[in-house]
Amino acid sequence: MRKGNLQAWMIGTGALLAASAMLLAACSYSAPTPAPTTSSASLEAESAAGVTSSSPAIAPVNDKRDIRCYYRADLTTTYPVKADPKVIMPPYLSTGIMMAGFDAKNNPNPGDPNAGMQQITDPINQCGGLWDMGSMNPQGITDDLIPAGFVRTTPTADPGKSSANGRPSDKYGNPLGGAAGTNKLIGQYVPQLTACVVDNSVAVIPGGPEICAHLGIPSLEQ
Numbered sequence: 082m083r084k085g086n087l088q089a090w091m092i093g094t095g096a097l098l099a100a101s102a103m104l105l106a107a108c109s110y111s112a113p114t115p116a117p118t119t120s121s122a123s124l125e126a127e128s129a130a131g132v133t134s135s136s137p138a139i140a141p142v143n144d145k146r147d148i149r150c151y152y153r154a155d156l157t158t159t160y161p162v163k164a165d166p167k168v169i170m171p172p173y174l175s176t177g178i179m180m181a182g183f184d185a186k187n188n189p190n191p192g193d194p195n196a197g198m199q200q201i202t203d204p205i206n207q208c209g210g211l212w213d214m215g216s217m218n219p220q221g222i223t224d225d226l227i228p229a230g231f232v233r234t235t236p237t238a239d240p241g242k243s244s245a246n247g248r249p250s251d252k253y254g255n256p257l258g259g260a261a262g263t264n265k266l267i268g269q270y271v272p273q274l275t276a277c278v279v280d281n282s283v284a285v286i287p288g289g290p291e292i293c294a295h296l297g298i299p300s301l302e303q
Contacts, residue, residue: 140278140299146198149173149284150208152223154292156279160222173284174216176207201283204301205274208285215269226272226287233268276301 151173152160162168183197190196201207211217218224277284277293278301286292293300 137299138294139302141302142278142281142283144195144281145201145204145283146177146195147282148176148201148204148207149279149282150176150211150217151284151286152217153226154286154288154296156284156296156298160220163220170219174211176211177201178207204276204283204285208274209271212271212274213269214267218269223287227270231270233270 153172156172158172160170162170177195177198178201180197180199185197188196208217218227272287273289274285275288275290275292277286277296278299283301284298286296288295290300
């Protein structure tokens with residue numbers, strides 16, 4: 082090979098090797114690691130727990146005349162009445178207190194379904210009374226919430242066993258639903274109850290303070 086041709090061949094080969102090196106470097110480049118994001122598994126877990134970022138933690142309810150006492154920490158399950166399966170019980174029992182002397186025939190607000198009812202200042206105590214009377218366990222639908230070994234107590238008006246608001250309570254500290262000795266069902270199990278908000282109504286649900294968030298609903302503003 083002539084000297085001129087040899088030099089040209091060496092220059093061409095060097096350029097080819099340099100181009101190959103540049104191409105290899107480009108192919109081996111890796112993009113920066115993206116910032117961590119919430120995994121789909123985490124989002125699914127939050128969804129299953131009923132936790133949503135759009136749900137406010139606390140919400141007020143201006144009209145507290147009609148209180149919903151939920152049978153369970155379940156906002157949707159309904160219950161057919163055994164005696165007549167066509168009749169369906171909703172997930173909650175509504176409760177309230179009528180004003181003394183209210184004249185329904187001369188109701189000034191006939192379009193108000195809660196006309197004549199008082200504002201409830203203690204929704205948990207209101208629903209606790211229904212649990213204590215056994216009204217929250219129709220057909221045994223909440224039997225599984227009752228602890229093993231629970232013994233129903235008889236009513237007592239002993240001031241030493243009164244609740245904070247002055248109403249008599251049983252030996253477990255559960256509020257009695259009426260005057261002592263007037264209802265044989267008084268003394269039934271009362272679970273821990275928490276006031277939440279559902280459909281702009283007070284919803285008292287079995288469970289601790291975290292139950293509202295687990296169901297994806299706000300707690301009641303005190």
